[in-house]
Amino acid sequence: MTTSAMSLNRRRLLALAGAASGAAILAGMPLPARAQGSGKLTVWVFDQTTSTKLKEGFPLAYPGYELEIVQMPAADLIQRLVIALQGGQGLPDVVQILTRETGALFATGQFMDMTAELEPLRANFPEGILLDNEGELITFIQGPGNMGFWVNRAALETHGLAIDPEGTWADVVAVARELKEKSGGKSHVFIQPPGANGFLMFNGYFNARGGNWWDASGNLVADAELAADTLQFFVDLKTEGLSYDTVWSAPNYWDLIKDNTIVGYTMNYAVGSTNLKRNVPDQSGQWQLVTWPRWNAGEPQRTGNFGGHVYAALRNAPNPQGAKDVVMWWLSEAGIKAQFETVGTLAYAPARDVVDLNIPDPYFGGQTVLSDLISVPFPQFYYQHWTETTSALTNAVDQALSGAKTAREAIDEALAELRAI
Amino acid sequence: MTTSAPPDAAGRAVPHKERPETAGKSLPRRRSGGGEPRWAPYGFITPFFLLFLPFGAGSILLAVAMAFLSWPLGRAPSFAGVDNFRAVLFDPVFRTGMWNTLRMLVVFLMVLMPLAIFVAVAINQLSRRTVNVVQIVLFAPVTMSLIAVSVIFSLLYDDNVGLLNNLLRGMGLSGLPFLSSPDFAPWAIVAMRVWRVLGYYAIMLYAGLQSIPDELYEAAAIDGAGWWSRLWHITLPMLQPVTLFVLVAASVASWEVFAEPNVLTDGGPARSTYTAVMYIFETSFGKFNLGRGAAASVLLAIAIISTTLIVSRLLRSRHQ
Structure with a gap:
């Protein structure tokens, strides 16, 4: 293979990647995984099934991060989070919490404003799935509990x-x-x-x-x-x-x-x-x-x-970019598949292009x-x-x-x- | 205490310093070189204080300080005066929690104490070999996980398939809503708590019975005292220090009841089993109002200390 051929291939590859990115934006999906993030990332979770998928899938998309998942019972997680917020140290970057806990927790103003990331995708979510506080979009419900x-x-x-x-x-x-x-x-x-x-x-x-x-x-x-x-x-x-x-x-x-x-x-x-x-x-x-x-x-x-859970980034996350990347990873192709394989229900329109929800x-x-x-x-x-x-x-x-x-x-x-x- | 000193030949109590066997001899001196060094006792108690000061006394002081602060999650605290106490005292949910805890405490003690004394006296009648087996059996419930016990009792009490209701129906009676009626649920929880700790406190009382000199019973028997008279005039008065301890320990544990109603009824139905500690937990880790939760904790601590003082005073005055 000649150098010019390689160069051509690289150019073609870049063009294809650009086209794919453009198509993804048009389809309302977040960009595929970007690998520029780095540093340590800590995620507190209460549930093993979704966090295992995160642990497996996220490093493939973002190899620069050193991801640590800390699992504990839901009630313990809230207590530990309260103490960390009150003490102002030992905060994780992202926490998994039950949807029912979001009202009081988000009202404290301690969660990251993700409006810039989520607002462009608003049309892809049905009513009730995006969660906000004081006009700031914080996150979206996973495994929404449609009764x-x-x-x-x-x-x-x-x-x-x-x-x-x-x-x-x-x-x-x-x-x-x-x-x-x-x-x-x-x-x-x-x-x-x-x-x-x-x-x-x-x-x-x-x-x-x-x-x-x-x-x-x-x-x-x-x-x-x-x-x-x-x-x-x-x-x-x-x-x-x-x-x-x-x-x-x-x-x-x-x-x-x-x-x-x-x-x-x-x-x-x-x-x-x-x-x-x-x-x-x-x-x-x-x-x-x-x-x-x-x-x-x-x-x-x-x-x-009737329930569901969210992954939400902390406003004072030690690694803010990493925290955003974790939340948004769930809307990438790998994240959608992970949600489908764990919680089943997906209230995000582009998911229909990634997984088949019409399974008899x-x-x-x-x-x-x-x-x-x-x-x-x-x-x-x-x-x-x-x-x-x-x-x-x-x-x-x-x-x-x-x-x-x-x-x-x-x-x-x-x-x-x-x-x- | 003069009563602990051995009597001299004339029957008078002799202070330890003047005991005949040590009179005229020099007491062994505490040495700084070999033997027990002067600082040894302090060394033994130091580890306790190293842990107690930051984690025990420190936590208590912090909780008291927090009770006077407004401390929104993740923000700087500010002095709130007695606002938290006022808010807690005027909160009908807190009053419900305190009232439920108090009434369950009173019934718990009224059922537990006679039963524990009865069981202790009954054990005292058994042979030593039998006592060892009975003690293990009686002590077993308190070694079991509280959550596991609560789950088992939720099955026993179940309206539809519970063992108790099946027994009642088997006898031709209608089932009882043990956990689904506000009239039954608090007492179903009290019954479970009595079952769990009865053996534990009975064994403590049994140990107290062991320290009562046989001579007292023998003298009473010579005087013609019957079983009931010996129980009333010798056993119960001599058992008073242990009874006091059991009463205080059981009442403190009752004020702090949380896990049983949390698992069995979640404070319901209609808040009939909602307790003071459930309020503190909800306020601190549900509403994220740590100042108000701390104020409720301080009020609960005052209630516990008051109960302890009242119980001690009542028993001591009776003794005197």
Whole structure:
């Protein structure tokens, strides 16, 4: 090979790389990995699956960095972060935190403004995925908890019943009543978890109806009537015996599904699909995803938010460029694949060009569960003052379900408590 | 204490310096060369203070100082006076936490103390070989992980599939909402705590029983005192120092209860098992308000010290 030929090849290579970069920008994806960053990078994580992917994939894209991943339980991570922020030393560059923790943490102003990186990509994210504070974009939700309604279609069919995928919650309740009658009160298409999980489920319904407790600035904006009406729905399910008191983390939960005590429940992808398939493999082909029934016929379909996590960079990160690179790596091709292989759900439009979300799932009768679930977004939701909100609203849900207070009284009391913050 | 000195021939207590066996002899001198050096005792206690001063006393002082500061996360602190204390005291959630902790503490002690004394007295009746086995069995629950115990009890208490409710239904009774009703949940947690620590405190009381001289019981028996009379007039009064320790230790542990309600009920239902320490934890690491969390800690410490003083005073006055 001659020198001129090599030079030509290099030029051609550079031109191709330039064209690829331009195409990527046009497609709304961040540039492929740039290798100029260097120095030590520390990332605190609570979950092994996604962090393992980060540990494997990030150094390939950014070989200049010395990446250290420190794994610890989620609660420990928050305590350690609080102490590091308060002490002003020992800060990591990036932390993985639950979406529910972001409101109070981002409000401290201690997280990096990533507006320059994320704003150009805004159109690629559905509503509710980008998280901000005081107008600064901070990060995006990974594994967004789009709620779905998971139904054992075969179990319902044995009673001559079916859930209409285009129906409303009132239609589902009508089926639940018939199911109760025909199964002698044994089978249920709703569950009622105790405590904070009960509130989180209620919150999913509330969010699906456009409800928010707070706005982006932390002002209380809750619609008491909407909240009370949604809570009354829960109370009625319990009063009528249509919901079964349990939680997906209960040791006998999957046994209750196996013996058809539970033939339907509302949940995110992780529990609704991944855990169901793992724990009840024998019911493959029997289940169905009803993305999310509407509250009223004719309304646009919206689901509720139930969790997820984020990787967020600290404002005072020792390696600011590295911190940004870690967060943005998750939107590179390798990062998208890593998200797909770990959390499954991806709410980022260009991901459809990298991974195939339209995979028919035999467990759900060939439904394309991932893309169907993601196709129904949730309205923007603000996790401000989340500890106080969880405490006050869990109490409200408990009081209403026990009959100690009406749904409206319980909501009014909770909102009065939140107003006093 | 004069009572600890051995009596002389006339039966009077003799101070140690004048004991006959040492009178006229020179006491062994502390040497600076060989034997036990003068600084040896200080050397032995130094490691404790090296750790206690920064991590014990230092932390306490820091917490008290933080209670008077407004210290937003990642920013400089500023003096807040008594604002944090005012905010905590006027917070109905804190008052709920304190009230729940107090009522669970009172019931816990009322159930634990008679049971522990009863078990200790019962062990005292057993042969030495049996006692060794029984002590191991009784002590076992306190060696188990608190989280593991809580998970096991959440299964026992489960409304639908719990062993207790299955037993009740087996007897033709209806099940009880052990953890799902505000009327039952606090007491279900108290029952679990009693089960866990009963053996631990019973063994302490049993050790106290061992130190009561047999002569007292023999004299009482000669005087015609029955079992109940001996228990009431000899055992319980002589056991008072150990009882005081058990009461104080158990009440301090009760004020600090956190893991059990956190695992079993998460403070619910309807905040019926929400405790003072849960409030401190939530305020500090959920709301990130370390100043207010520290103020709540100081108030809790005052409650603990007050309880300790009241319990000590009550028992001492009864003794006197």
